[in-house]
Amino acid sequence: MDSYVLGIIGCGAIGSDVARAADAMEDISTIYLYDIKPEKAEELSWHLTKSKVADFDTWLPHVDIVFEAASHEAVKQYAEKVIRAGKDLIIMSIGGLLDEELRQRLEDRARETRSKIYLPSGAVCGIDGLKAARTAEVDEVTLVTTKSPASLDKKLDRRTIIFEGSAGEAVKALPKNVNVAACLALAGIGFERTRVKVVADPVVKHNSHKVLAHGKFGRLRAEVENLPNPHNPSSSYLASLSAVATLRRAMEPIQIGA
Ligand SMILES: NC(=O)c1ccc[n+]([C@@H]2O[C@H](COP(=O)([O-])OP(=O)(O)OC[C@H]3O[C@@H](n4cnc5c(N)ncnc54)[C@H](O)[C@@H]3O)[C@@H](O)[C@H]2O)c1
CATH class of the missing domain: 3.40.50.720 (NAD(P)-binding Rossmann-like Domain)
Incomplete structure (x- = not known):
């Protein structure tokens, strides 16, 4: 071609x-x-x-x-x-x-x-490692997303866990988080077994996503702090x-x- x-x-x-x-x-x-x-x-x-x-x-x-x-x-x-x-x-x-x-x-x-x-x-890192890791047994995958309270439509003066549950529950409860959680679940161990924690933290200015996984391959920890898209501040x-x-x-x- x-x-x-x-x-x-x-x-x-x-x-x-x-x-x-x-x-x-x-x-x-x-x-x-x-x-x-x-x-x-x-x-x-x-x-x-x-x-x-x-x-x-x-x-x-x-x-x-x-x-x-x-x-x-x-x-x-x-x-x-x-x-x-x-x-x-x-x-x-x-x-x-x-x-x-x-x-x-x-x-x-x-x-x-x-x-x-x-x-x-998309806005998350660690997908390559997770895809390789799942060829053997992966015991646990957790996504910790941290955002400013304002970007979660909240007014808070201290770090607060907004959501904790499976990726399947997260995409229903927090549609704004849906793409990152869905990508991680599909790359790894599925919507039910992937854990998601969403934290509102007044200290942070920008979104961050941390992926934690362990299994037969060892342990994976990948974290990204995202600046907003210059054309759309609500997107990374x-x-x-x-x-x-x-x-x-x-x-x-x-x-x-x-
Ligand atoms: N995978 C990821 O990590 C990730 C990250 C950010 C956004 N997204 C997703 O990517 C998509 C685009 O994001 P964006 O920030 O560019 O959004 P945006 O709102 O800036 O742009 C979306 C555009 O699509 C058009 N559109 C909507 N429905 C349509 C349809 N049925 N047919 C044709 N055009 C249609 C809208 O008119 C708009 O111009 C969204 O679904 C968003 O959730 C994914």
């Missing part, structure tokens, strides 16, 4: 970051943009040199890779169509895959069409950077990491 054609669903903060990065990638010849709000796609297109704005159904046959950065609903709406068309798919709204039936269906179709579905590690910059890195990985012959 000489060059790739990319389709983007969702032209918000992450979709725009990926589109700008893709615009500078020599491997990509054309970028199709689609957003449920057409003005978002049009506005983004002004800043790009190789983009076209069109409806999803119009551009799907012409693309090689589809990048979703829209919503959990959008995953339900478009993912199966993408896979049935034999295209690769990068999903940012990982919470959309909580539905086990949909997940299984996508996996089955992808095996038939040989499409690949990529789930970027690392989420966009991981999306761009995953797009590169989908096109690169050498794959690094477990």
Whole structure:
């Protein structure tokens, strides 16, 4: 393949970051943009040199890779169509895959069409180690997310545990945390066995995620402190950077990491 054609669903903060990065990638010849709000796609297109704005159904046959950065609903709406068309798919709204039936269906179709579905590690670190570790027995995985009280819509003057439970319970109780918890659960030991603790701490300015795991491989501890996305303060910059890195990985012959 000489060059790739990319389709983007969702032209918000992450979709725009990926589109700008893709615009500078020599491997990509054309970028199709689609957003449920057409003005978002049009506005983004002004800043790009190789983009076209069109409806999803119009551009799907012409693309090689589809990048979703829209919503959990959008995953339900478009993912199966993408896979049935034999295209690769990068999903940012990982919470959309909580539905086990949909997940299984996508996996089955992808095996038939040989499409690949990529789930970027997003705002969390340690996914590579966890994926390797789970090849043997992993006894425990815990995610500790620490945020400022304001970003959890709380007013607190001391460190307070807001939530403690399984990843399955966390994604229901705290939808804002859904993508990180879902990614970790899918990479490791599942929604029921992955533990999640969410802490509100007035000392911290920015979100941090700490992953702790142990098992036959030994012990893993990975922590990241995230600065906000310059285009969307409620999203971590690392989420966009991981999306761009995953797009590169989908096109690169050498794959690094477990
Ligand atoms: N995996 C991670 O670590 C991670 C981190 C941050 C955000 N996310 C997820 O990525 C997605 C995008 O995040 P963002 O910060 O760019 O959000 P955003 O709100 O800035 O942008 C989303 C865009 O998608 C569009 N959209 C919504 N529903 C759509 C649909 N059905 N069809 C087409 N377009 C649609 C909206 O109009 C908007 O322009 C969200 O679902 C978010 O939860 C994942």
